[in-house]
Structure formats: C-alpha cells, structure tokens
Amino acid sequence: TVTSNALIHGLCEAGNMLEAVRLLKVMLERGLQLDKITYNTLISGCCKEGKLEEGFKLREEMVKRGIVPDTFTYNLLIHGLCNKGKMDEAVMLWNECRRNGLVPNIYTYGVMIDGFCKADKIEEGKNLFNELLSQKIELNSVVYNTLIRAYSRNGNMAEAFRLHDDMRSKGIPPTCATYSSLINGVCGLGQVDDAKCFLDEMRKDGLLPNVVCYTALIGGYCKLGQMDKVGDILREMSSNGIQPNKITYTVIIDGYCKSGDMKEAAKFLDEMVEKGISPD
RNA sequence: UUCACAAGAUA
Numbered sequence: 001t002v003t004s005n006a007l008i009h010g011l012c013e014a015g016n017m018l019e020a021v022r023l024l025k026v027m028l029e030r031g032l033q034l035d036k037i038t039y040n041t042l043i044s045g046c047c048k049e050g051k052l053e054e055g056f057k058l059r060e061e062m063v064k065r066g067i068v069p070d071t072f073t074y075n076l077l078i079h080g081l082c083n084k085g086k087m088d089e090a091v092m093l094w095n096e097c098r099r100n101g102l103v104p105n106i107y108t109y110g111v112m113i114d115g116f117c118k119a120d121k122i123e124e125g126k127n128l129f130n131e132l133l134s135q136k137i138e139l140n141s142v143v144y145n146t147l148i149r150a151y152s153r154n155g156n157m158a159e160a161f162r163l164h165d166d167m168r169s170k171g172i173p174p175t176c177a178t179y180s181s182l183i184n185g186v187c188g189l190g191q192v193d194d195a196k197c198f199l200d201e202m203r204k205d206g207l208l209p210n211v212v213c214y215t216a217l218i219g220g221y222c223k224l225g226q227m228d229k230v231g232d233i234l235r236e237m238s239s240n241g242i243q244p245n246k247i248t249y250t251v252i253i254d255g256y257c258k259s260g261d262m263k264e265a266a267k268f269l270d271e272m273v274e275k276g277i278s279p280d
Numbered sequence: 281u282u283c284a285c286a287a288g289a290u291a
Contacts, residue, residue: 177285214287216288
C-alpha cells in the first residue's frame with residue numbers, strides 16, 4: 001500500500017489523474033488495503049485540478065469504506081474551496097471539521113487565512129491569525145508570509161513590516177517568500193531602489209535571493225519605465241548564478257512592449273527561446 | 281507514502 005500510495009502521489013503531481021484513479025482500481029482488485037493516505041493523495045490531486053466535486057465524492061467513498069477523514073482531508077477540501085473563492089463554504093467545512101472532533105492544525109489555519117486574504121478579506125484573515133496566536137499551535141513562516149503578502153499587496157507596508165519584525169522576534173525565520181512579498185509591496189509604491197536593499201538584508205539573514213525576488217524587482221523597474229535598470233538586475237542575477245525563467249522574461253518583454261521598444265522586446269523573446277523556454 | 285505561503289501577461 002505504501003508503494004502504491006507513493007505511485008499515486010507521483011501520478012497526481014504529474015497531473016495524471018486518470019492514471020492515478022486507474023491505479024486505485026488496481027489496488028482494489030488486488031485486495032490491497034486502502035488507507036487515509038491513499039484517499040488524501042487522490043483528493044489532493046483532484047483539488048489541484050479544480051475538480052472539487054470529485055474530491056468530495058472521494059471523501060464519501062472513503063467514509064463508505066470505513067476510513068475516517070482526518071485533518072489532512074479537511075485541509076485539502078478547504079483549500080480547494082478557498083482557491084475558488086468560496087469562503088462561505090470553506091467556513092462551513094471548517095466548522096464541520098471541528099464538529100467531528102478534529103483539531104485544526106497549522107495548515108488548516110494557513111489555508112483559511114490565505115483564503116480570506118485572497119478573497120480581499122484581510123481583516124477576517126487577521127482575526128483567524130489572532131485566534132491562532134491564542135492556541136497552543138506552533139507558528140511558522142508560512143502563516144506570517146501569507147499575511148505579509150496580503151498587506152504588501154494592499155500597500156500597507158507598515159503592517160507588513162510589523163509582522164516581519166514580529167516573526168523575527170519570535171524566532172521564526174523569514175524566507176524568500178517573506179522577502180519577495182516585501183519587495184513586491186515596496187515596488188508597488190514605486191520605491192524600487194529601496195526595495196533593492198532587501199537583497200542585502202536577505203543575505204544578512206543567510207538567505208540567497210532567488211529568481212522570484214529578482215523578478216519582483218525587475219517588475220518594479222518595468223512599471224516605472226526604467227528599462228535601463230533591468231539590465232543591471234539581470235547582470236547581478238547572472239553573477240549570482242540565478243537564471244531568468246519564463247515569468248522573468250514575460251515581465252521584461254511586457255515592460256519593453258509597454259515602453260514602445262518592440263525591438264528590445266523581440267530580442268528578449270529570442271533569447272528566451274534560445275534558452276529552450278517556450279513562450280505562452 | 282498525503283495538506284498551506286512569494287514574482288508576470290491575457291482580449
């Protein structure tokens with residue numbers, strides 16, 4: 001069963017749900033004992049493809065087989081609902097989860113907080129976060145990053161920085177995701193040169209700026225129409241061994257197009273294709 | 281062996 005579960009997971013990750021379900025049938029035919037992990041893995045695959053109905057059907061099926069859904073199961077389904085912006089239904093599932101005597105974990109909170117934030121209900125997200133603070137659940141970087149991203153997108157950098165200080169003071173390490181959100185927020189205010197300083201701060205924290213951080217900065221310069229600065233960042237990236245990816249190129253090409261320089265845009269498109277990245 | 285967070289364009 002463990003081996004088959006791992007295989008199913010691999011197929012789901014590859015987006016090959018049909019094969020994964022086929023494998024499930026094979027397991028049944030061979031009389032292999034299915035477990036929570038088998039079902040959770042499949043439910044995760046369905047939810048990632050946005051096939052929520054399938055996910056809920058699988059949950060029914062597991063119950064029929066006498067396998068009791070656990071917190072993972074709920075987290076997956078709640079996540080699926082959140083991704084569709086169905087926060088009211090997500091809240092109902094959250095309540096059902098507790099009614100069934102299951103204890104929400106850090107993932108449950110993380111998914112819900114992120115769902116609220118992405119549905120433009122930051123205050124609700126923040127309230128859940130405060131509830132989380134009062135629990136005996138250990139906090140981690142992800143929940144902080146979620147809120148930091150939300151406040152940064154809103155241009156509320158004061159609150160974003162406050163959370164950043166707060167996580168540090170609790171010994172929770174900022175990550176690349178923390179910094180890319182902060183960079184993106186400061187860039188959104190047009191302070192791209194200031195945002196660039198975060199690269200050094202990251203290194204002081206023992207983090208190596210990754211392609212996401214650099215791309216956020218490039219995007220900032222593009223929005224300001226400072227296309228000359230884009231080359232600087234690209235050089236800094238390559239001297240640090242970081243390769244631009246498809247999103248980086250998309251940002252640059254879009255920037256040149258919007259600044260009316262189609263020749264440069266075409267150059268970067270060519271460069272991207274030469275590197276084996278297919279445009280979309 | 282299964283769950284959450286960061287950067288882009290899109291009529």
